[in-house]
Amino acid sequence: xxxxxxxxxxxxxxxxxxxxxxxxxxxxxxxxxxxxxxxxxxxxxxxxxxxxxxxxxxxxxxxxxxxxxxxxxxxxxxxxxxxxxxxxxxxxxxxxxxxxxxxxxxxxxxxxxxxxxxxxxxxxxxxxxxxxxxxxxxxxxxxxxxxxxxxxxxxxxxxxxxxxxxxxxxxxxxxxxxxxxxxxxxxxxxxxxxxxxxxxx
Amino acid sequence: xxxxxxxxxxxxxxxxxxxxxxxxxxxxxxxxxxxxxxxxxxxxxxxxxxxxxxxxxxxxxxxxxxxxxxxxxxxxxxxxxxxxxxxxxxxxxxxxxxxxxxxxxxxxxxxxxxxxxxxxxxxxxxxxxxxxxxxxxxxxxxxxxxxxxxxxxxxxxxxxxxxxxxxxxxxxxxxxxxxxxxxxxxxxxxxxxxxxxxxxx
DNA sequence: GTCTATAAGCCGATAGAC
DNA sequence: GTCTATCGGCTTATAGAC
Numbered sequence: 001x002x003x004x005x006x007x008x009x010x011x012x013x014x015x016x017x018x019x020x021x022x023x024x025x026x027x028x029x030x031x032x033x034x035x036x037x038x039x040x041x042x043x044x045x046x047x048x049x050x051x052x053x054x055x056x057x058x059x060x061x062x063x064x065x066x067x068x069x070x071x072x073x074x075x076x077x078x079x080x081x082x083x084x085x086x087x088x089x090x091x092x093x094x095x096x097x098x099x100x101x102x103x104x105x106x107x108x109x110x111x112x113x114x115x116x117x118x119x120x121x122x123x124x125x126x127x128x129x130x131x132x133x134x135x136x137x138x139x140x141x142x143x144x145x146x147x148x149x150x151x152x153x154x155x156x157x158x159x160x161x162x163x164x165x166x167x168x169x170x171x172x173x174x175x176x177x178x179x180x181x182x183x184x185x186x187x188x189x190x191x192x193x194x195x196x197x198x199x200x201x
Numbered sequence: 202x203x204x205x206x207x208x209x210x211x212x213x214x215x216x217x218x219x220x221x222x223x224x225x226x227x228x229x230x231x232x233x234x235x236x237x238x239x240x241x242x243x244x245x246x247x248x249x250x251x252x253x254x255x256x257x258x259x260x261x262x263x264x265x266x267x268x269x270x271x272x273x274x275x276x277x278x279x280x281x282x283x284x285x286x287x288x289x290x291x292x293x294x295x296x297x298x299x300x301x302x303x304x305x306x307x308x309x310x311x312x313x314x315x316x317x318x319x320x321x322x323x324x325x326x327x328x329x330x331x332x333x334x335x336x337x338x339x340x341x342x343x344x345x346x347x348x349x350x351x352x353x354x355x356x357x358x359x360x361x362x363x364x365x366x367x368x369x370x371x372x373x374x375x376x377x378x379x380x381x382x383x384x385x386x387x388x389x390x391x392x393x394x395x396x397x398x399x400x401x402x
Numbered sequence: 403g404t405c406t407a408t409a410a411g412c413c414g415a416t417a418g419a420c
Numbered sequence: 421g422t423c424t425a426t427c428g429g430c431t432t433a434t435a436g437a438c
Binding site for chain 2: 421422423424
Binding site for chain 2: 024026027111125126156157
């Protein structure tokens with residue numbers, strides 16, 4: 001098993017990812033998933049043992065555990081660490097948009113699946129907290145509350161996935177993804193009052 | 202009609218608001234709402250004409266239309282305008298937390314109810330866009346893309362409602378709500394490279 | 403591995419009694 | 421205004437045939 005991954009199994013996962021992202025977990029039926037995947041209704045039970053377990057399988061398959069672990073273990077100074085974290089997370093949003101939308105829904109709903117998400121995503125946010133804490137200790141960042149600052153930085157990084165909702169009032173002057181990412185990097189650095197002249201890049 | 206508001210009708214609305222916020226629109230049944238409100242199952246149809254219309258009634262009842270209209274019509278300079286907008290919206294999150302959570306869910310799901318939300322909320326976001334545009338024109342704000350900057354400022358303001366999800370990795374050093382709001386105001390002003398020495402407060 | 407057929411239950415909505 | 425009883429439809433899940 002792997003690579004072609006039983007084919008049907010992988011088709012079911014891809015269909016589930018797409019439909020969950022579009023309609024939500026509750027709003028998507030096993031029947032729909034199977035129709036989209038061109039598979040029989042009974043095969044969700046056969047391959048995953050139910051809709052619930054399929055959700056877990058979705059993360060095991062598409063969440064970039066290895067990338068996160070590699071980033072978490074890397075040793076960087078706080079400034080370049082936060083910069084790289086902002087970049088990597090924002091880029092992930094364009095490589096796996098459906099998974100990100102699904103994540104966002106489950107978090108908003110505080111769903112029973114939320115611990116599956118936490119288990120997968122928290123290592124990177126703990127790394128962010130540590131970078132901020134270290135940066136303040138080193139005197140390169142300046143802020144009052146670590147909690148509130150972490151939420152603020154996360155907002156800068158993660159909120160852009162709500163873009164679709166605001167589309168009707170956007171004017172369309174931001175098509176360059178990499179430029180947008182660098183704008184966010186700079187915005188965050190200014191917000192943190194980072195001494196970019198100490199260690200720069 | 203008004204004030205006691207037929208009592209049962211209002212109890213149904215309050216129950217719906219709470220349960221939708223906790224379990225989502227799809228995840229909450231009309232039966233549950235009526236049980237929570239101590240009312241008969243048939244009364245949702247009687248008072249609102251169905252679950253869908255009840256959602257609309259929720260916004261007609263609890264969304265602060267008047268406050269928003271008053272803010273939108275007020276004439277302020279860009280710097281104090283953005284500052285006040287950040288404050289007012291963040292405060293609203295503490296006065297109507299359940300409605301805000303529900304809003305967030307519907308936006309994340311891109312639900313069929315999303316236009317009801319847009320109709321109610323967009324005036325304030327259009328005001329934000331105008332303040333940012335005017336501020337750049339006046340030379341008090343400095344940024345590349347209006348769209349991306351609006352999304353970034355919105356992220357600073359709105360992302361804090363995701364706080365519950367991140368609770369397990371917060372250290373608990375941010376209990377002062379008003380201090381947190383001022384931190385966000387300052388973060389945003391620095392991010393926008395605002396010339397606070399021109400017009401200050 | 404894949405299928406059909408069906409079980410058992412919850413959903414929203416309402417007709418009609420009081 | 422409030423209730424009970426019920427309808428038709430959809431849900432997840434699975435037993436058993438092939």
